[in-house]
Amino acid sequence: MASKNYLSGLFGPSPVAPLQSHMTLVDACVTKLVGLFEHMANGDTDAVEKVYHEIAELEQKADDQKHLLREHLPSGLFMPIERQDLLDALRVQDLLANRARDIAGIIVGRKLHFPEQAGLRVIELVKATAETSHQALRVVNELDELVETGFRGHAVRVVEGMLATLGELESETDRIQVELRADLFAIERELYPVDVMFMYRIIESIADIADDAERVGRRFQLMLAK
């Protein structure tokens, strides 16, 4: 008799855990940048290249995870989060990993080396950016708690607190970025102009990662508001 059952068919695959594991991969990807910049500061090009490959591998995994999740979201699915919000959050999360890989790629490809003061400051910037990414991951990891409470009450307040922290962390990266640009500006005349161009681009990309991490959080704010 019952070879299939429609009651069990009622429950679709949950998008929460895949979204969280995607963000975990993305965060690992971004965190690797810290090591990469430290090796760069030490002039250890082999180590830099090794970390680049690790980042590329993680980015690939995140990409696969993204496709998997997209495939698992048929339009007949009824979720506490709107499908569009979920897909947007996923897309923004994925951007973080893409940017991390691009930054690593440029550094390896152009054998970039940030000089003295800027070299220290850029590590500071990457660390602060990794912090925002961690915080974004923490927010994403609260999603199951939010579902548990049905997007209401205490859990919402906790997440709102986390989002405020996320905003502060992002502002911090903005501040460091301004200082770093000033550092670079002070010495840019002595450097090879094309390299300087790429350095500015990298600074911009790192700042974009922090921005995107905050955007992940903002997606959550939208989900909470509904």
Next chain:
Amino acid sequence: MDFGTTYIVLAVIFGLFMAWGIGANDVANAMATSVGSKAITIKQAILIAAVFEFAGAVLAGGQVTSTIRKGIIDVSGLGATPEILVMGMLAALLAAGTWLLVASHKGWPVSTTHSIVGSIVGFAIVGIGMDAVQWGKVGTIVISWVTSPLIAAILSFLIFRSVQKLILETESPLENAKKYVPIYIFFVGFMLAMVTMVKGLKHIGLNVEGLDAVYIAAVVGVLVMLLGQYLIQRIQFEESENKNFHYASVEKIFSVLMLLTACAMAFAHGSNDVANAIGPLAAVASIVETGQLSQKSPLPIWILLVGGVGIVLGLAMYGRKVIETVGTKITELTPSRGFCCEVSAATTVVIASGVGLPISTTHTLVGAVLGVGMARGINALNLSVVRGIFMSWVITLPIGAGLAIIFFFILNAIFT
């Protein structure tokens, strides 16, 4: 009456088969929510189902049985040829059984209740005539198929919102769970006891009415509540789980509740769905015993027992596997959600049983699940199943009717 014993034996066999099918398949849906949320093990589920399906069938199943047996068609026009009703009821049982076999094999969301009602209507149109069908009553039944999932959905939405308000979204959900869960337990116990007493106990010769029933139901509720409180106190809360918002511990408290709502669910299911199998059997038995169309004769208790035994047999032989399969697939439903679904579905079904309306337990449960989903309580619900249910409402009646007509002519050809 010629072939009297043959008729009864056939009716018992067909009725047992139907009840067996309900036990094997349908009960799984009632129990799987509790199993899926890991509130109870499969062994416990089978035990609970066996006891409470049986109790529901015997204690509160009479009203629906009488609707199936004599509420759908008016047989006064049959007069001297009661055999036609016997054939018809046998045909209806066979038709519903066959259709269910096909449908459950294909995984279609078809309900036992809809099949049997369609089959009885089908045979009545051909065997007795258009006028014999109590269209008003059939209309009420069909409307109840739409309203019961709706009511369950609204109930589960409200109950889940109350759980959110009182427990989940507060600062200390664990303390509040300990405080409020016993009240929900009281509600479950009270409701079940109330329906049993008001509508059920007549069949076993007890008559409790009016305020007495309320008092007794309240006492039962309190007893169940105390049992629940005892079980909650026995729970070991692990320290590591207590970080965050204590949700793991809160869910543990709800699993105690689900243990009790699983009983309620089995009871409700027994009270409503067993009638699908034994309603026709009861009609056949009363005609054969009295030789005439007595619409007044009471329901003999042995018939309820046949239904109960059939369900338990099906459950024991086949149900374990089905509960296991369904249960493992609906792990998405945590105890707090499962409780809301089960308690609303059980309440809706038990009340329908009390009023004598044959409804689909599973469709009601689906409605309840959607209600919790509406309150943003469930990660992902596949709405294509709901479309399937709409389709089954449209399709099952004519198919059940058509099959019943075919079987009716075959049986007629054999016995006359």
